[in-house]
Amino acid sequence: xxTSSNPCRIIALFNQAGGVAxxxxxxxxxxxxxxxxHRVLLIDIxxxxxxxxxxxxAPSQLQKxxxxxxxxxxxxxxxxxxxxxxxxxxxxxxSGAEMQLVSAPMRDLRLKEAxxxxxxxxxxxxxxxxxxxxxxxxxxxxxxxxxxxxxxxHLKAFEGTDELLQTLTLVKNKANRKLQVAGFVPTRYAQxxxxxxxxxxxIQEQLSSWGQIFPPIPRATAFVDATEERAPLAVFDSKxxxxxxxxxxxxSLESLS
Numbered sequence: 001x002x003t004s005s006n007p008c009r010i011i012a013l014f015n016q017a018g019g020v021a022x023x024x025x026x027x028x029x030x031x032x033x034x035x036x037x038h039r040v041l042l043i044d045i046x047x048x049x050x051x052x053x054x055x056x057x058a059p060s061q062l063q064k065x066x067x068x069x070x071x072x073x074x075x076x077x078x079x080x081x082x083x084x085x086x087x088x089x090x091x092x093x094x095s096g097a098e099m100q101l102v103s104a105p106m107r108d109l110r111l112k113e114a115x116x117x118x119x120x121x122x123x124x125x126x127x128x129x130x131x132x133x134x135x136x137x138x139x140x141x142x143x144x145x146x147x148x149x150x151x152x153x154h155l156k157a158f159e160g161t162d163e164l165l166q167t168l169t170l171v172k173n174k175a176n177r178k179l180q181v182a183g184f185v186p187t188r189y190a191q192x193x194x195x196x197x198x199x200x201x202x203i204q205e206q207l208s209s210w211g212q213i214f215p216p217i218p219r220a221t222a223f224v225d226a227t228e229e230r231a232p233l234a235v236f237d238s239k240x241x242x243x244x245x246x247x248x249x250x251x252s253l254e255s256l257s
Contacts, residue, residue, distance in 0.1 A: 009256050010115065010125045011182055012144035016167075017160055018131035020150045021187040023050035024223050026128040031232035032250035034084035038123040041078065044090035045111070045140055046130040047098070052089040055082050056230035059091035066090050067097040069114040070139065071104070076114050083232055086122075094136065101135045108175055112143035124253070133167050141171045146182040146256055151207075153189040153199040153216055158206070165210065182256055183212035185249060188219040214249045218242050 013022045026042055034040045044051040045066050049059040057079065059065075064077035066088050079087045101107045115125065127144060129137045141147060147168060151157050172179050184207050190196045204213050218241065226236035234243045 006123070006257060007145075008119045008122050008125060009146060009253070010119070010127065010144045011146045011148050011253065011256075012127045012129055012137075012140040013148050013150060014129040014137055014141065014164075015149055015151060015160075016131055016133045016137070016164055017152070017157060020131075020152045020157070021217065021223070022046075022131070022150050023054055023128050024227065025148075025150050025185060025187065025217070026051055026126045027054050027227075028232050028234070028246045029250050029253065030085045030124070030126050031083055031234060032247050033124050033253065035234070036250060036254065038254075039121065040085045041088065041118065041122045041125045042085055043076075043088045043111075043115075043125060043127040043140075045094065045136050046090055046128055047092055047094035047136075048130070049090040049092070049094075051128040052087070052091065054227045054230060055079075055085075055087050055089070057087070057089050059089065062089055062091050065093055066111075066114075067093040070110040071097045071100050073110075073113070076118060078118070083235060094130075098134055098136050101139070107135065108139060108142050111139040115143055133163065137167075138171070138175075141168070141179060142175045144176070144179060146180045148182040148253075149184045149211075150187045150217075151184050151203060153186045153196045153203065155195065155199050155202065157199065158202065161207070180256070181211035182253065183214050184210070185214045186216035189216035190219045212252070214252065215245050217245055 030040045068074040069076045127140045226233045
């Protein structure tokens with residue numbers, strides 16, 4: 001049980017690009033926060049349901065998902081005690097839910113309201129957003145207190161950064177004025193690759209005015225191996241160099257207010 005006096009931090013992991021390690025980062029940061037005695041809930045709001053699979057659930061076999069909470073306003077379905085974390089899972093039903101949200105009354109607040117009954121039970125709620133600027137990402141940003149942006153250390157990753165920052169500005173100006181940028185996590189970084197080094201330098205130079213730039217997460221096959229074992233990296237290989245970096249980022253998130 002956490003002794004934190006802070007209110008729950010609801011952190012949306014958001015980037016409209018795919019393949020930037022959002023789900024991997026959500027699972028691993030959640031695990032490190034849980035290991036630091038925080039009560040952690042992970043929310044999978046991506047129809048691809050990668051996080052749900054990483055946590056060991058079979059999306060196609062689920063009776064209830066986040067879709068039921070945001071469309072039918074049912075209680076959030078929570079699976080407890082997976083590597084010390086709780087999970088509200090997803091499956092393909094969320095694709096249809098996004099279509100239904102278009103005409104739903106008070107659609108912006110659907111996730112925020114779904115979280116309200118449970119928010120006092122957790123210190124951190126991490127929301128794994130889909131790789132798009134669609135409604136599921138939007139309602140996640142509306143519900144969040146903070147946004148954390150994984151960004152691949154590849155120069156093409158900058159192609160959509162302006163669009164991403166415009167979306168954050170729009171949400172901050174209108175729908176969620178209290179939303180704070182927790183920072184940017186450079187991912188899939190190969191230190192020996194000069195192009196990756198240039199990309200990391202560009203991330204640090206161009207985005208530091210928006211928020212903290214965290215240490216880069218290395219490109220490593222161990223992450224893939226760990227997800228195949230349905231385990232966080234620290235459980236799969238506690239001595240992997242990336243574990244210390246994930247721990248450092250999790251520790252930084254504790255200071256968010």
